[in-house]
């Protein structure tokens with residue numbers, strides 16, 4: 001079957017993730033507009049076998065298997081910036097850093113929390129990304145999406161409601177066939193104060209640089225638990241539990257637990273270049289298993305993964 005011009009075969013996934021890990025995708029589509037979506041929809045319907053597909057934004061929360069992905073990866077690069085009175089219409093493929101900069105340059109409060117957050121608007125909506133007292137859901141008014149592999153394939157729009165989001169959860173997680181296309185973001189009605197917004201944005205960005213490791217990662221591996229650990233009197237973060245289980249700095253092959261923040265597992269290929277075959281996704285999974293096991297033994301808490309695994313492990 002002829003591939004549309006925005007699609008490729010056997011694309012290495014490592015170059016599309018912040019971790020720099022992953023084998024090849026059988027098919028890889030880079031979509032930049034609605035026409036690509038309808039073309040892709042027809043292509044999928046005509047494809048003789050049913051293909052698994054996966055939406056990719058900035059790849060900052062995804063662990064691709066070393067074996068790759070025997071399906072279709074849809075990389076979202078739909079970029080839109082438009083203004084409609086009290087809201088911005090923003091493309092799912094816009095980077096969160098672009099939104100933070102736009103808000104700071106215009107003195108619009110409400111986006112400072114995301115200073116330095118990697119990834120796209122689509123990825124942040126999907127996982128309800130959050131940090132420094134903010135979360136994506138706080139910024140949303142509505143989300144436009146496309147239901148793929150449906151004969152009527154067309155864009156739909158939903159107004160966002162509180163029940164659709166919770167800690168690192170969104171309604172989109174239960175509908176993987178939906179591609180987020182764009183969103184309207186609320187703009188604060190407070191008087192604009194460029195200096196105040198820029199100063200808060202800068203300090204959050206600096207704080208993040210201090211707390212996040214410099215090596216390649218996919219952010220926090222685990223969600224923060226909602227139960228009090230054995231022997232403690234209050235809730236503790238996943239990073240705290242991993243550190244107190246004595247795991248900070250632990251290495252497994254090409255992966256190690258960051259010495260800066262124990263909930264970040266980083267990739268460090270230095271020192272491994274002479275060791276022949278390296279399976280970095282596999283190494284990361286082994287380290288995840290060790291951390292889960294040790295934290296469970298010491299604190300009776302079963303850590304839940306925040307990262308998204310894709311492919312066969």
Ligand SMILES: Cc1cc2nc3c(=O)[nH]c(=O)nc-3n(C[C@H](O)[C@H](O)[C@H](O)COP(=O)(O)OP(=O)(O)OC[C@H]3O[C@@H](n4cnc5c(N)ncnc54)[C@H](O)[C@@H]3O)c2cc1C
Nearest residue numbers: 057058059060061119120122123124126129130131180219
């Ligand atoms: C150094 C570092 C620090 C981080 N700090 C934080 C933090 O403080 N808080 C936090 O919440 N996260 C953090 N993360 C994780 C990550 O940046 C966020 O989860 C981010 O929102 C993921 O966006 P992305 O575009 O990279 O999504 P991807 O990693 O590409 O995808 C993540 C999920 O979103 C889905 N998705 C992506 N785009 C779309 C779309 N258009 N339509 C439908 N589904 C889609 C994918 O299918 C996948 O399941 C950090 C990551 C790194 C590397």
